[in-house]
Amino acid sequence: MRALFERRLDLDFQVVAINELADAKTIAHLTKFDSTHGLFPESVSHDGDTLNVGSHKIALLRSQNPEDLNWGDYDIDVLVECTGSYSDRATAQRHIDQGAKRVLFSHPATAEIDATIVYGYNHHQLHGRETIISSASCSTNCVIPVIDTLHKALGIQSGTTWTVHSAMHDQPVIDAYHNTDLRKTRSAFNSIIPVDTGLDKGIDRLIPELKGRFQSLAMRVPTVNVSAIDFAVVVEKNTDVDTVNSILRNASSNGFSEVLGYTQEPVASCDFNHDSRSAIVDGSQTRVSGSNLVALHTWFDNEWGYANRMIDVAQYWASKWH
Template sequence: MPNRAPFRIALNGYGRIGRCVLRALHERGDAELQIVALNDLADRESIEYLTRFDSTHGRFPGEVRLDGDCLRVAGQEIQVLRQSEPEGIDWQGLGIDLLLECSGQYTTREQGLRFVHAGVPRVLFSQPMASEQAVDATLVYGVNHAQLPSAARLVSNASCTTNCGVPLLKLLNEQLGLEQVSITTLHSAMNDQPVIDAYHHSDLRRTRSAFQSIIPVSTGLARGIERLLPELAGRIQAKAVRVPTVNVSALDITLLCARDTSADEVNRLLREAAQGPLAGLLDYTELPHASCDFNHDPHSAIVDGSQTRVSGPRLVNLLVWFDNEWGFANRMLDVAGYWLQREQ
């Protein structure tokens, strides 16, 4: 909106997603949103360093330096806080319009409301919540963000895999009818895995070295998709494996369609959506890519049309790439911007 001060945003948790959100906001040049505070238990020197230098996304494209208790990023001042509890921060005094909860530590409604009771007007969570009732809405931008309830105060941005899968599943269900869906997530290693074998997690598989094995892990993807696409309830199964890469993941999706189709038709539907209603969220390629080609790609999903297969002729298999960090961080900013502008 012209001629108004930027919306004031705070980050709670400054790990992979929090840092990507800050960097993405800077790279997008979105003058309507401004990060004014971040809260993390790390020391300020480490926060400055990991903002400036990132092994996955490269050097920050602008000035980053500490200035007393603040982090100065590209000329903007961000207050750095170090509190372990929501009640330890004067959120009202910060005058924020929205908190992006990026720690992943708050998953129930009771936990989320602690921020509201402490003075936060709205909270956008960077993870799926423990139950559908834990938030006022779970949003996938481009699918259901316009259905955000007017009185919402707690909202989930779902997961990176849900943001990848839901737009194209919705499209293909409308066009082909989906009788059954099976998804395998091929996900890059995450910080709940050790570099070498260690007593690191209650899931014994995740005590093993992240970079020496392909490791099956649990996933709530099927449940997350059914929350957003209830018409597919009872038809989805999902599993996940972690693979020894640092970023960029993929969904291997198998669909049993209600009618005959072909690889050409499926690819045409997805290509047209990428050029039309899902432009900016969905992309399409048939080039001979490897996963690293999609590092720092802001799309939620990139369909690799060269890998589309149809058998039967109702059994469809797709390979869909996504940058699990950068794409998701951009969707958080999309939802944040829509939510705040709608409130005006």
């Protein structure tokens, strides 16, 4: 919602209802004040179960059961599913059965949905007849433009990705018995914590010709926002640092100009807070071992970049509904 207002797209999309179990006072407060991204750009208040954002009045609903949500009363064109509680078509269909016309997942979904979309890469595949789609994950949106660019230019034989991700809400501030993944029971701000990732499966789904060629690792680090992904890829064509950087710099100005950035400044992660791009290649960290093993470093705001990609997907999808 914040991205809609900051981009002045609230004239194209109106948020008419939010299903959130928290009370209205808390919702209004955490909309107005954000520890990472600062004050909301519009006035925010609440009146009973109505959230007032600028001139918009948004109904606040509270249900864990989709069957209790009468979306038909609100003429919902697209329901943005951000709970992360499920990712299957059958559960998403329950929202459609209650009157929502379409569902957009804010995370990777199972294979039987209509499409998994990474904006800037395959959004042109949308034809408007889909009812349930996903905009993949923040890390998938980061890696796909880079991998696709390198594969087309140099040919990728195999590779690994290592995601260094900021702490997330499924981690406790102090050790707590709350997760079956024992590493996630540990304090988010005391340790670097290895976690599972399905990023390699996302690469397989979106670039089928590379299926089975990537393996992925991930860890959480004690920062509140902005993450990084390191790549190591074996390429078919001999190359060097200047050539790799030139390929990626050109992609950031041409084919992937909307979502891919490039820098060689001596930057740190905080310099990309509130950056709306999917990935920013740090050319100062590019390395080539021998002439075929390429190492890369990319930055991305895992919150703001992904929120903007979801809006881009919704906006393009909407252009195909007529």
